[in-house]
Amino acid sequence: MIKATVVIFLYIIYLIGMHIYAAPFSDHILVKAVEFFIKNDIDFKKTILVFPTQRSKIYFGHYLANLSKKPALLLPNMYEVSEFYQEVTLSHYNGVILDELQRNLLLKEAIGKVKEDLTPLFKKERFLGSFLEFTSIGKKLLRFYDEIILEDIDFDALKREGLYTEIEAHIHILEAIFREYKKLLQKRGFVDPVIKQAKANLNLDFLRHFNALYFIGAISMTKSETMLLQKIDQMVPVNIFFHTDKILTGQHKVILKRCGLKEEDILWLSSKIRFRPRFLEIKAFPNGISQVAFIVKAVSDSIIRGTGPSEIAIVLPDESLKDAILSFIPEKNLNLTMGLDIRHSLIYGFLYDFYRLLAGERESSFYHKDFLTFLKNPIVKNLCLEGKPIREDIECATSFILKENLIYIPYQPLTQLIPRLLRFILEEKTHLGKIDNLYDFCNYIEHFLKSLHRYLKESGLLEHYHQKCALNDILKRLKELGTLESIGISIADDGLSYLNFFLDQLSDKTYPIPSDMIEAIQVMGILETRNLSFKTVIIPDMNEGSLPWKSEKDLFLNTQIRKRVGLPTSSDRENLCAYYFKRLMDGAHGVYLCYVEQEDRGVRSRFIEKLVFKEIKRPGVDIEDVEKNIAQGKAYMLSLFSKEKTTSPTTYSSLVKDSADLRLLHKLKFNHSMLTAYITCPYHFYLQYVLGIRPPRQIEEEITPLDIGKVVHATLNQVYKNYRVWEMSAPKLHDVIWNTMQGHFDYLQPGQEITLDVLREKLRLFAKNECDEFSSGWLPELEFLEYKMEAYINLERKEVCLSGILDRLDKRGERFRLLDYKTGRQLSQKECNISEDFKAPQLPFYLYLLKLKHDLSYENCEALGIYDLKNTFEIKRPYQNFQKDPISYMKSFEKWLYDTLKQIFSKDKPWHKRVSMDCEYCPYQDMCNQIGG
Incomplete structure (x- = not known):
């Protein structure tokens, strides 16, 4: 009786069948999905959500937090599609998944x-x-x-x-x-894993916890995927969301057919399609790099029109442009989904040059080209071996080799020219020569890279966070590599061959860089755009072969056979690419496309041809005028390679200072934020500090770096003044900080508790690092915690008040260091150097105030440190020039300070408006556009 009831119950569910929902291209499918779930009061505890990309999951969570407006929200069970298929299926036998x-x-x-x-x-x-x-x-x-x-x-x-x-x-x-x-x-x-998925042996223990599954943004499914979803639907109702227009794609029709549904069965989330007015610009360029100026201008124009950074997508069919884009758009404004190439990192370059040097060696001699390349490597030039730099030795050796015009350089003269470097090379060669298994190789490389870091510590060459990210990723991949020989297959015979193998594995890999996925301009490949919509879409490299891209899947079967057996053909893949392109186009307000006119790049994309054909069908539009407009790409090249980069601040309007302005200036107490505001944009300074207009307050749904910064400052000040923290263990210190910090979160907006657990875990890193610092002798001076300072200087016969609040001063013996807690974007070395790019006056400003008030010596200052409370929870030292020569650096800073103040007080210097990439993040942007033009 029970069995019969179960069968009938399952049969009823199966009769209900899958539901197909659809949103038009003009709507954001993730937003529509969130609205659907809120309207239907979906119980997320018992719901599975499946997305085509990891990025879709993150965006969905962001939209859900913003639109639900609940004070606390439990995020649903979200999976990227391949994650879900592995979770929901079981192998027919126990074993390690490869x-x-x-x-x-x-x-x-x-x-x-x-x-x-x-x-x-x-x-x-x-x-x-x-x-x-x-x-x-x-x-x-x-x-x-x-x-x-x-x-x-x-x-x-x-x-x-x-x-x-x-x-x-x-x-x-x-x-x-x-x-x-x-x-x-x-x-x-x-x-x-693929065979496991195709077998569709369901994980019933996993599924029994849920009563609904939603696949958001299904585009193309294999036969086994649809069969798997049909099996799941017999236990847990499956709902699929399409993002499409009224004319379904071939891929969507296939899904419907396999699920036994018709187009009439689709439930539309929007009653009608809204066609947005679209700005379209197409340009041709003579080479790839010249497209960057077009990209930069497109970003700038979009921001000026009021488009937010996160609503701008730069879609790269060819990822080779990403490094050039990073050179012209500040990295803080970008989210680079594809990461940076490991092969472009300093560590990879060194390992590659080292391998080439040893591989080309013969009879105790080095091949001259490989050896000179090795000597020019930036890591080699900055090595400090046996306690001394080797740069001068390298210069002597290079001159000798070039003068003697040697093809192979024997060891003998090198023992006199570069004895320490030669010993280093031969010792490492000996270590490599003893290796005959992968385990020993991985241990050797890990030790070698860590030793290398010590040799370079004084130069700071690997201290840039890009290089740290690359090194960490290389070490992570090294550990993964160490598991391979458990399969029982020999990869190589000796250490040098293992090194070649390792370099080959790294050559096409990328490493992630920290960025704000939600707030920054999005730079991604076209597949990453699935489920996402943007107001501005910028696509370079729109050539045939890049978009649509070529496929290698026809290598083993020709198109005719693929078609007859039911495998996707090149035509199907091109149609899929056309879907991605059309979805991006129809969801955008502004579209910027460009391509390269070079013989080896092929003709422009068929998608551009269709757009041009559509344009010339309009009344009064001439094909010659359209093509002439497209060919105007050279104008963008001139802007890219002109003396001033497109992204540098450009003055476009100003207000003259009057006597009232000058009187107000003398009443101000100048802090570092005011100086930074002035050098970034004098008009911003004028609005905030002269007119006294407060930045508009924004209500945030999530905890922002500013919120965290306020809480961290208050908490640490309270804890360090009331506890002997240097006597605590790391777990104890973490608990004290966390318990104290919880009392400060009452001041945050409702709904911001979602990320507190993440913050709590991150504070464990901070507590551990603090205990390590205490062990090394650095102790905080209680007198200087959250220390308020004021001092007066004479500026052209008038006194000017300087003020600031120092986060922390640590001492170790006679030496001291200044620390500033940073929960937001970290400073680069370039911003900390006294030059035209100087944007980080805070810590040198505090040191100058301490000298004025307490006569502290610049020489005794060990460091101007940034405590990174966002990513690594380590003390960073971006003021590298200060480290090298504190007195010279501070003299340059004092001159910069006086010169900047003179400009502020000079009646001849108007309140300039400056437009730059930072304008989008300025709280006065709306006012700036309205006042003064």
């Missing part, structure tokens, strides 16, 4: 067991047996196997369609490799 590189290794062994001639299979990419040559080919082969597994295509079907064709033999080889690969999986007890 990652892509481990799968590649096992596939290499499977190929080794197949005796047929493989060269025809890989066409131009000849298979040579070496793992290094195999890895790129192996990835393509894995992608092919993944595709046929997920589309539920068996090799019998491929053999039938390939009968009597040129690829008939290839299919038999492919089948033999795959059969051997599956044998190795079972023999070794490993699980292939």
Whole structure:
């Protein structure tokens, strides 16, 4: 009886079937989804949300927090699609799930067991047996196997369609490799994640906790995906959200058909499609780099029109432009989703040059090109070996090699020219020579890189957070690499070959950099744009081959066979790319497109051709005028390479100072924020400090860095004045800080409690670092905690008051250091150098005040430190020039201070307006646009 009831219950659920919801391109699908959930009062505890990208999850959480307006909110169970499929399925046997590189290794062994001639299979990419040559080919082969597994295509079907064709033999080889690969999986007890997903063996223990599943932004699904969702739907109702216009894409129609639904079954979240007026600009450029000026101008124009930074997307079909963009748009204003290339980091460059040096060695001699390249490496030039710098030795050795015109440089003269560097090279060569397994190699490289960091400590070369991020990512990947030989396959025979293998693995990897994913300008690949909508869309490199992009999936099967067996063809992939492009276009207010006119770059994209054709169909529009306008890209090149960068502040309006302004100025107490405001924009200074207009207050749904900063300052001041913190353990210090801090959160806006748990965990890092600092002898001076200072200086026969509040002064013996807590954006070394880019006067300003009040010596100041309370929770030293020569640096600062104050008090210097990338973050931007033009 019970069994019958269960069967009937499941049958009723299955009859209900999946629900398909849709939002038009003109609406933001994530916002529509949030509104849907709020309206229907969805219980998130029992709901699964699936998204096509990790970024979609983050944006959804942000919109949910903003739109729900609840004081506290439990975030739903959110998964990126591949995460969900692994969570919801079980393997038929217990085993370790392999990652892509481990799968590649096992596939290499499977190929080794197949005796047929493989060269025809890989066409131009000849298979040579070496793992290094195999890895790129192996990835393509894995992608092919993944595709046929997920589309539920068996090799019998491929053999039938390939009968009597040129690829008939290839299919038999492919089948033999795959059969051997599956044998190795079972023999070794490993699980292939794609096979596991396709088997659709449901994890019932996981599913029983939920009563609904929502797939937000489904675009294209394989046959196994739809089958898996249908099985899930028998236990947990499945709801799929499309982002589409009224004419469905082919991919959406396939999903409907496989789910047994029709277009009439779609439930629209919006009653009608709203077509937004769109600004469209298209330009052609002679080379890739010249597109950057166009991108910068597009960003600037969008911000001037009132578009927020997070509403601007720079979509890169070709990621090679990202470094150039970072050179012209301040990094603080960007969120770079694809990260930075490891191969461009200093550590990778050093390892690569070191490998080339040793690989080219013969008979105790170095090849001259490799050796000179090694000597020019910035890390090598800044090494401090055996307690002394080697830069002068390197210069002498370089001159000798060039003068003697040697092809191979023997060791003997180098023992006189660069004895310490030669000993370093030969010692490391000896260590590498003793390595015969991956475990020892990983330990060696980890020790080697940490030693290298010590050799460079005085130069600060690796202290930039980009280089720290790169080093941390390299060490993380090194640990991952250490697990590979557990599969039982030998990768290399000696240390030098392992180093070559490791460099090859790193060459196409990227490392993330800290950024604000929600607030900054978004720089991403086109696949990352799924589920996201932007007011401004900027796409460079709109050439055929880049957009739509070429696919490698036709390497093993031709289009005709793919079509007959039901595999996606190149036409299907182009249609999918067209969907991504149209969705971005139709959801935007402003669209900027450009392409490169070079023979090796191909013709402009078909998507541009369609837009041009659409434009010339309008009455009165001439094709010559359209093409002439597109060809005007040279004007942007001139702006890019002119003396003033496009992103530098440009004066465009000003107000003359009057006597009333000057009288008010003499009543002010000048702090570092006022000086920073003036050098950034005199007009901002005028509005805030002369007219006394307060910045408009904004109510935030989440805890902001400013909120955290206020709480941290109050908490640490209270704790350090009432407890002997230097006698506490790290856990004890953390508990005291946290318990004290909780009393300060009453002052925050409702709904900001969501991120408190994250903050609590981060404070553990702070407590540990503080205890380490106390152990090394640095102790906070209680007198100087949150220390308020005022001093007067004479400026052209008149007294000017300077004031400030120092966060903290630490002492160790006779030495002292100033510390400032930073919970927001961290300072760069460039901003801390006294030059035209100087934007960080705070700590030198405080040191100058301390000298005026207490006659503290500049020489005894160990550091001007920034306590990073956002990312690393370490004390950073961006004032590198101060470290090198405190007296000279402070003399330059004093001159800068007096010169800046003179400009502020000079009647001949008007209140200039300056437009820059920082204007979008200025609280007076609306007022600035209205007053004074």
